[in-house]
Amino acid sequence: MHSNMKSGPTIQDIAAAxxxxxxxxxxxxxxxxxxxxxxxxxxxxAARALGYVYNRGAANLRGKRSTTIGMVINDLTNPFFVxxxxxIERVLAQAGYTTLMAHTAESLETQTRVLRSxxxxxxxxxxxxxxxGTTDELPAEIxxxxxxxxxxxxxxxxxxxxxxxxxxxGFALATEHLVGQGHTRIAFAGNRKGYAVANQRRQGYLSTxxxxxxxxxxxxxxxxxxxxxxxxxAVRAIFDMKPRPTAVVCYNDQVAIGxxxxxxxxxxxxxxxxxxxxCDNIIAxxxxxxxxxxxxxxxxxxxxxxxxxxxxxxxxxSEDEKxxxxxxxxPELVVRESSVGAxxxxxxxxx
Amino acid sequence: MHSNMKSGPTIQDIAAAxxxxxxxxxxxxxxxxxxxxxxxxxxxxAARALGYVYNRGAANLRGKRSTTIGMVINDLTNPFFVxxxxxIERVLAQAGYTTLMAHTAESLETQTRVLRSxxxxxxxxxxxxxxxGTTDELPAEIxxxxxxxxxxxxxxxxxxxxxxxxxxxGFALATEHLVGQGHTRIAFAGNRKGYAVANQRRQGYLSTxxxxxxxxxxxxxxxxxxxxxxxxxAVRAIFDMKPRPTAVVCYNDQVAIGxxxxxxxxxxxxxxxxxxxxCDNIIAxxxxxxxxxxxxxxxxxxxxxxxxxxxxxxxxxSEDEKxxxxxxxxPELVVRESSVGAxxxxxxxxx
DNA sequence: CTGAAAGCGCTTACAG
DNA sequence: CTGAAAGCGCTTACAG
Numbered sequence: 001m002h003s004n005m006k007s008g009p010t011i012q013d014i015a016a017a018x019x020x021x022x023x024x025x026x027x028x029x030x031x032x033x034x035x036x037x038x039x040x041x042x043x044x045x046a047a048r049a050l051g052y053v054y055n056r057g058a059a060n061l062r063g064k065r066s067t068t069i070g071m072v073i074n075d076l077t078n079p080f081f082v083x084x085x086x087x088i089e090r091v092l093a094q095a096g097y098t099t100l101m102a103h104t105a106e107s108l109e110t111q112t113r114v115l116r117s118x119x120x121x122x123x124x125x126x127x128x129x130x131x132x133g134t135t136d137e138l139p140a141e142i143x144x145x146x147x148x149x150x151x152x153x154x155x156x157x158x159x160x161x162x163x164x165x166x167x168x169x170g171f172a173l174a175t176e177h178l179v180g181q182g183h184t185r186i187a188f189a190g191n192r193k194g195y196a197v198a199n200q201r202r203q204g205y206l207s208t209x210x211x212x213x214x215x216x217x218x219x220x221x222x223x224x225x226x227x228x229x230x231x232x233x234a235v236r237a238i239f240d241m242k243p244r245p246t247a248v249v250c251y252n253d254q255v256a257i258g259x260x261x262x263x264x265x266x267x268x269x270x271x272x273x274x275x276x277x278x279c280d281n282i283i284a285x286x287x288x289x290x291x292x293x294x295x296x297x298x299x300x301x302x303x304x305x306x307x308x309x310x311x312x313x314x315x316x317x318s319e320d321e322k323x324x325x326x327x328x329x330x331p332e333l334v335v336r337e338s339s340v341g342a343x344x345x346x347x348x349x350x351x
Numbered sequence: 352m353h354s355n356m357k358s359g360p361t362i363q364d365i366a367a368a369x370x371x372x373x374x375x376x377x378x379x380x381x382x383x384x385x386x387x388x389x390x391x392x393x394x395x396x397a398a399r400a401l402g403y404v405y406n407r408g409a410a411n412l413r414g415k416r417s418t419t420i421g422m423v424i425n426d427l428t429n430p431f432f433v434x435x436x437x438x439i440e441r442v443l444a445q446a447g448y449t450t451l452m453a454h455t456a457e458s459l460e461t462q463t464r465v466l467r468s469x470x471x472x473x474x475x476x477x478x479x480x481x482x483x484g485t486t487d488e489l490p491a492e493i494x495x496x497x498x499x500x501x502x503x504x505x506x507x508x509x510x511x512x513x514x515x516x517x518x519x520x521g522f523a524l525a526t527e528h529l530v531g532q533g534h535t536r537i538a539f540a541g542n543r544k545g546y547a548v549a550n551q552r553r554q555g556y557l558s559t560x561x562x563x564x565x566x567x568x569x570x571x572x573x574x575x576x577x578x579x580x581x582x583x584x585a586v587r588a589i590f591d592m593k594p595r596p597t598a599v600v601c602y603n604d605q606v607a608i609g610x611x612x613x614x615x616x617x618x619x620x621x622x623x624x625x626x627x628x629x630c631d632n633i634i635a636x637x638x639x640x641x642x643x644x645x646x647x648x649x650x651x652x653x654x655x656x657x658x659x660x661x662x663x664x665x666x667x668x669s670e671d672e673k674x675x676x677x678x679x680x681x682p683e684l685v686v687r688e689s690s691v692g693a694x695x696x697x698x699x700x701x702x
Numbered sequence: 703c704t705g706a707a708a709g710c711g712c713t714t715a716c717a718g
Numbered sequence: 719c720t721g722a723a724a725g726c727g728c729t730t731a732c733a734g
Contacts, residue, residue, distance in 0.1 A: 008497075011727070022705090022727090023729080024705075026727095036704090039703080055473060057727085059729070062727075077430075077433070077434075077634060079430065086427050086428075093465070101440065117449055122406060260638075287609060288640070371720075374721060377712065377714085385719065387720090406711055414712080414726080
């Protein structure tokens with residue numbers, strides 16, 4: 001096997017070349033202040049000359065620690081999670097950790113397999129965006145393994161570190177914006193019954209409608225897949241209703257993109273024929289036609305906070321253990337053309 | 352430290368519980384046929400009872416092999432590379448390998464750091480889409496480490512396994528399509544001088560123009576960043592030209608999306624005001640307004656082939672070593688509205 | 703400031 | 719079919 005061919009110099013070889021013990025070499029590699037500068041330099045020189053490569057696996061085994069962190073992501077076809085992943089990988093790399101990545105594609109089976117694999121790889125910690133349908137017991141099980149866990153985007157109770165978004169607030173904000181544009185019949189596209197995040201988003205929408213005493217027809221809450229195809233189906237449903245909603249709040253930007261596209265296909269324009277709001281502010285939202293109004297929570301910031309939360313857990317001792325972090329970012333609404341009809345924007349300008 | 356707390360049962364503990372030696376336990380875990388079924392069952396039972404977790408790192412250290420593979424990606428903000436990553440991760444996981452992921456964001460410095468880290472992690476192999484500006488010496492250097500390397504999308508010579516796309520053919524196809532629509536003044540957006548892939552793509556475009564005896568103005572070859580912003584700049588440049596090009600071939604879908612968006616902002620429509628072709632057929636290309644004509648090479652297939660190429664290297668002995676794989680997928684053109692004006696499509700229908 | 707010794711959790715010849 | 723022994727490449731008390 002190709003992989004059996006590799007076996008470069010070890011600290012033993014460096015020790016021999018530099019005329020010291022391997023303990024000394026090890027300490028030099030760890031930049032220990034115990035070693036005399038002169039000796040250290042001699043060792044480093046020998047390491048360089050031999051083309052030495054540190055074996056982190058051996059170090060981890062002996063040192064009973066680990067410098068890899070597992071990252072389990074549910075949906076990489078959604079650019080929001082990619083942004084999150086990139087931010088997390090960046091912060092962890094800066095802190096000297098390596099990221100073991102796994103993609104579950106929302107499959108519980110894959111998620112189970114992947115978690116077992118990460119445990120066998122002895123990850124120091126886990127950051128996870130759980131697949132839809134993950135049972136509430138999972139976080140406790142992972143914690144029972146002795147592996148710190150940070151949940152991102154999808155909360156699963158108060159006992160586990162969680163970094164997410166105040167979805168209820170966000171969707172209230174989005175709905176409020178549409179009401180402010182004069183809309184009274186507003187639909188919600190991408191309802192998924194039983195999923196915590198969908199419940200929060202629907203809740204934000206419903207509470208705002210109620211606040212303004214606006215009735216909500218049952219069929220305005222449209223249960224479609226959380227994809228562009230779902231958005232397409234939602235538009236078709238909306239244009240079959242009479243009287244039909246004049247605005248729609250979408251579960252996320254993926255759904256909203258499908259809505260914009262189906263409207264275009266029908267020869268209509270978002271903002272005029274139907275006001276559209278998305279959620280996530282993925283990079284593409286700025287370049288859709290028309291540009292998409294959407295909720296911004298900062299994937300980069302969320303990823304950074306998630307990483308830092310995990311890093312803090314990794315360096316805490318059992319005495320100073322902090323209570324679970326429950327951080328929910330407050331989203332902002334980025335208003336673009338998709339939610340503002342020509343007339344409405346005129347009204348705005350006058351105000 | 353939190354990470355010091357973990358130390359579950361080892362094969363030693365299982366051996367004690369099952370009343371056998373740890374050699375036997377090890378063999379059972381490897382499903383060796385040498386061990387009597389009865390003994391094996393007793394061992395497995397003990398492992399289960401103790402909640403044993405296999406320590407892959409220790410096994411790799413002792414066995415002088417490795418079950419992790421490094422994946423170095425240049426640009427995860429481009430959904431094409433995400434598709435590639437997902438496919439690769441899936442195939443490797445099926446084969447029992449774990450994927451160590453790193454994102455360079457086209458930074459040579461990050462790439463260097465990341466490769467060193469992967470080497471220290473003792474990866475069995477590397478799949479890499481090199482950052483722009485990577486020097487030609489890098490593949491040979493990595494190979495000198497004894498780590499099999501498969502390059503994806505960005506070729507760097509014949510001596511290293513490479514999975515990519517026949518860009519020259521693809522861009523000839525795209526240009527041919529536009530000529531077939533009656534265009535004679537065709538621009539190329541996203542030229543990046545000195546980059547191999549850009550050279551190939553430009554070459555495909557130029558050769559097709561030449562084949563049809565169509566002159567190419569220097570300023571039609573527009574050097575812009577390979578992003579939506581680059582696409583925006585290209586449109587502005589095109590509409591400043593007189594006579595202006597009536598069609599544009601874009602370096603990739605990211606650039607094309609910027610072109611579609613800037614046209615929309617100007618109140619024009621791609622396909623009518625300017626025919627637009629992209630490259631990559633990212634999932635979003637189907638849902639742009641208007642839908643984007645683009646080159647399809649199959650990120651999923653390319654990722655699968657790249658993984659399989661690497662797996663083949665890992666299981667080959669030094670005697671049966673195969674010559675470098677140089678696989679270049681032949682792209683197809685997916686024709687959508689962005690390149691077909693109302694009139695032109697009428698012509699098509701008549702044909 | 704440096705070295706000798708033990709050991710992390712496994713695998714792999716080698717005996718029997 | 720199973721066990722005893724050596725060892726992968728490191729780190730970490732412990733001596734001196």
